[in-house]
Amino acid sequence: MKEILLIALPLIFAAAAFAWPSERTRPWLLPVAGVLHSVLALWLLIDPPLLAANAWFGFDPLARAVLPMVSLLFLVCSIYGVAYLQIRAERKNRIFVTALLVMLGLLSLALQAQNLGLLWVAAEATTLVTVPLLHFNGTARAFEASWKYLLVGGTGIALSLLGSFCLGYASLHGGSSGDLTFTALVAQGAALTRPWLVTAWVLLLAGYGTKMGLAPMHTWKPDAYGEAPGMVGALLAGGTTTMAFVAILRVKQVVDAAGGGAMTERTLLAFGLFSMLVAALFLLTTPDFKRMLAYSSVEHMGILAVGAALGGAGIAAALFHVWTNGLTKGALFLSAGNIRRAAGAQTEDKVAGMAWRSPASARIFVVGILAVTACPPFGVFFSELKIILAGFQTNNFFAATAFLGCLLFAFFGMSRLVFAIVDGRPRAAARATGKQLRETPGVIVPPLLFLALSLWLGLATPPLLREAWNAAANILLPTP
Amino acid sequence: MSGTMNLLIGLAMGFSLLALASSRLPSVIRAAAFQGMILGTLPLLLEEKFHWLVVAVAIGTITVKGFIIPNLLRRALRAANIDREVEPLIGFVPSLLLGAAAIIGAAALGSELPLRPEHAKTLLVPGSFATVVCGFILLMARTKAISQVCGYLILENGIYLFGLLLINTTPLLVEAGILLDLTVAVFVIGIIVDRIQREFDTLDTRKLTSLRE
Numbered sequence: 001m002k003e004i005l006l007i008a009l010p011l012i013f014a015a016a017a018f019a020w021p022s023e024r025t026r027p028w029l030l031p032v033a034g035v036l037h038s039v040l041a042l043w044l045l046i047d048p049p050l051l052a053a054n055a056w057f058g059f060d061p062l063a064r065a066v067l068p069m070v071s072l073l074f075l076v077c078s079i080y081g082v083a084y085l086q087i088r089a090e091r092k093n094r095i096f097v098t099a100l101l102v103m104l105g106l107l108s109l110a111l112q113a114q115n116l117g118l119l120w121v122a123a124e125a126t127t128l129v130t131v132p133l134l135h136f137n138g139t140a141r142a143f144e145a146s147w148k149y150l151l152v153g154g155t156g157i158a159l160s161l162l163g164s165f166c167l168g169y170a171s172l173h174g175g176s177s178g179d180l181t182f183t184a185l186v187a188q189g190a191a192l193t194r195p196w197l198v199t200a201w202v203l204l205l206a207g208y209g210t211k212m213g214l215a216p217m218h219t220w221k222p223d224a225y226g227e228a229p230g231m232v233g234a235l236l237a238g239g240t241t242t243m244a245f246v247a248i249l250r251v252k253q254v255v256d257a258a259g260g261g262a263m264t265e266r267t268l269l270a271f272g273l274f275s276m277l278v279a280a281l282f283l284l285t286t287p288d289f290k291r292m293l294a295y296s297s298v299e300h301m302g303i304l305a306v307g308a309a310l311g312g313a314g315i316a317a318a319l320f321h322v323w324t325n326g327l328t329k330g331a332l333f334l335s336a337g338n339i340r341r342a343a344g345a346q347t348e349d350k351v352a353g354m355a356w357r358s359p360a361s362a363r364i365f366v367v368g369i370l371a372v373t374a375c376p377p378f379g380v381f382f383s384e385l386k387i388i389l390a391g392f393q394t395n396n397f398f399a400a401t402a403f404l405g406c407l408l409f410a411f412f413g414m415s416r417l418v419f420a421i422v423d424g425r426p427r428a429a430a431r432a433t434g435k436q437l438r439e440t441p442g443v444i445v446p447p448l449l450f451l452a453l454s455l456w457l458g459l460a461t462p463p464l465l466r467e468a469w470n471a472a473a474n475i476l477l478p479t480p
Numbered sequence: 481m482s483g484t485m486n487l488l489i490g491l492a493m494g495f496s497l498l499a500l501a502s503s504r505l506p507s508v509i510r511a512a513a514f515q516g517m518i519l520g521t522l523p524l525l526l527e528e529k530f531h532w533l534v535v536a537v538a539i540g541t542i543t544v545k546g547f548i549i550p551n552l553l554r555r556a557l558r559a560a561n562i563d564r565e566v567e568p569l570i571g572f573v574p575s576l577l578l579g580a581a582a583i584i585g586a587a588a589l590g591s592e593l594p595l596r597p598e599h600a601k602t603l604l605v606p607g608s609f610a611t612v613v614c615g616f617i618l619l620m621a622r623t624k625a626i627s628q629v630c631g632y633l634i635l636e637n638g639i640y641l642f643g644l645l646l647i648n649t650t651p652l653l654v655e656a657g658i659l660l661d662l663t664v665a666v667f668v669i670g671i672i673v674d675r676i677q678r679e680f681d682t683l684d685t686r687k688l689t690s691l692r693e
Contacts, residue, residue, distance in 0.1 A: 162642060
């Protein structure tokens with residue numbers, strides 16, 4: 001019942017937001033829905049329900065390991081959203097608020113989907129509902145970003161549908177009656193027809209990999225993250241990508257059960273390291289601090305893919321990383337949004353001295369960058385450490401070394417750009433545009449909350465969460 | 481039964497080539513629309529006995545792919561007042577050759593993949609892969625937003641063709657999901673096309689270049 005509410009509640013709130021008459025009070029629906037959703041998700045985390053056999057969706061161990069993070073991410077972003085939409089009172093927010101709430105409902109559905117077809121429908125719908133969020137700013141650049149997002153994301157999602165069909169046919173050819181729930185597919189195991197299974201894995205990895213933003217299918221990401229409002233960027237980087245990662249993990253479970261474990265691990269490792277490398281190279285050169293966050297997200301998706309390729313311990317560490325990355329990115333996107341508003345620009349040739357223009361946001365941004373580039377004692381450090389340890393345990397010495405190298409270059413690239421915009425003297429443009437951007441508690445407290453959550457995950461990882469990640473990893477890759 | 485079906489699938493592949501070869505946007509839209517309508521009739525051929533759900537899927541597909549979406553695209557075309565794809569990224573003859581290569585490749589791949597006995601004699605698998613690749617070529621080779629949307633439609637048509645292999649066994653939700661999402665996708669695309677045109681006064685996506693490294 002509670003798991004249905006997780007999906008239905010945001011959708012009901014979305015309908016209410018659409019019908020809500022007042023522009024000024026509508027944004028308050030976001031935190032109300034966020035609080036209720038988080039309470040439900042945490043309740044389910046502590047007291048997981050029994051999963052009905054052959055159910056199309058349910059709060060299974062994998063959903064339990066990631067869904068509360070998405071819920072918390074939405075909650076903190078929604079608090080920011082109230083202040084943000086007050087600042088941006090000149091733009092109508094009916095569609096924006098509705099789309100955000102629908103997105104939360106669809107994410108909850110996709111993360112809980114136990115059926116290949118249902119998972120795809122939810123993923124596609126999430127792609128579509130994101131489009132109005134991306135062009136909230138209504139500028140020409142925002143439309144360009146939405147167009148590219150729709151074209152690249154749409155193609156990716158089409159490939160994943162074709163892959164789902166191939167997997168369905170592998171099961172049908174292997175003698176099943178057409179039950180596409182993941183439990184049924186896993187139970188079929190080696191009976192799945194091999195050539196179809198391989199085709200399906202390639203297409204699904206390419207399709208959901210596009211949604212996740214693995215290189216070389218990441219091209220929509222810099223545009224979308226660069227032009228979207230900060231809170232939308234945070235939700236994309238922590239929510240939608242998590243959904244795609246979970247989809248890949250679920251498919252991987254099926255392919256592994258059919259005896260394709262070596263193939264899935266090798267391809268994920270290759271895609272992961274390639275993404276990290278591409279991201280590190282772009283991070284060294286990009287002049288735009290919001291696009292920098294997109295490349296950082298590509299890098300972290302690569303880290304997740306590498307983690308997923310490193311056996312059970314690696315998967316548990318990757319799920320840990322889903323939490324640390326999602327919440328730390330939240331702090332970065334929100335503070336970057338503040339800096340962008342105060343500076344009136346987002347490239348290093350136009351922005352400098354933000355430590356004076358928007359002191360609190362600039363400080364949060366610097367600390368956030370340190371956190372996301374794995375400075376102890378923030379959570380990212382521990383989750384990446386676990387992934388590297390898993391790499392050494394599984395004798396992937398080359399992968400672990402390459403992983404460390406990419407992290408180092410990413411750190412160089414990001415710290416270069418961050419200090420370029422934070423230090424120095426404020427530019428004339430910023431003095432003109434940032435007439436009076438007061439850093440109100442509404443836009444400062446949410447990123448601080450994210451940093452606190454990241455710190456808490458690092459210093460005192462709750463045993464409950466550890467247990468949830470390990471349980472999910474055990475289900476995904478049963479240790480023989 | 482499979483003879484008629486193969487004929488129709490062959491015809492559908494012909495329409496993908498037509499879309500690749502033609503420079504006039506209305507004929508690209510027409511090719512995609514005819515292809516959609518042909519594919520819409522296939523579920524009726526595939527089913528031995530008359531089933532109202534299958535008929536509903538067929539009618540829905542023909543209406544959406546054959547009439548609603550092409551009309552939306554034609555409206556966008558009129559609004560933008562353009563008729564031709566002037567400078568494609570890949571020329572018409574090279575893209576036609578690529579399309580032909582895709583069909584050969586798909587036939588080769590299709591013969592490698594094992595099929596259930598009831599599908600063994602049909603061209604569903606090669607037809608599907610060929611159509612997907614042709615759609616993909618159109619998507620990448622053209623610069624006008626409308627041609628790209630047509631490419632996406634042809635891509636979806638190919639996937640739909642593959643879905644027919646599963647129509648007897650998978651619940652209808654997947655089929656409904658495809659139609660629903662497709663419609664919504666094109667609605668959203670339509671809106672964006674409209675906005676691109678208003679903002680840039682063109683439907684040429686090459687002008688969308690302010691975002692790059």
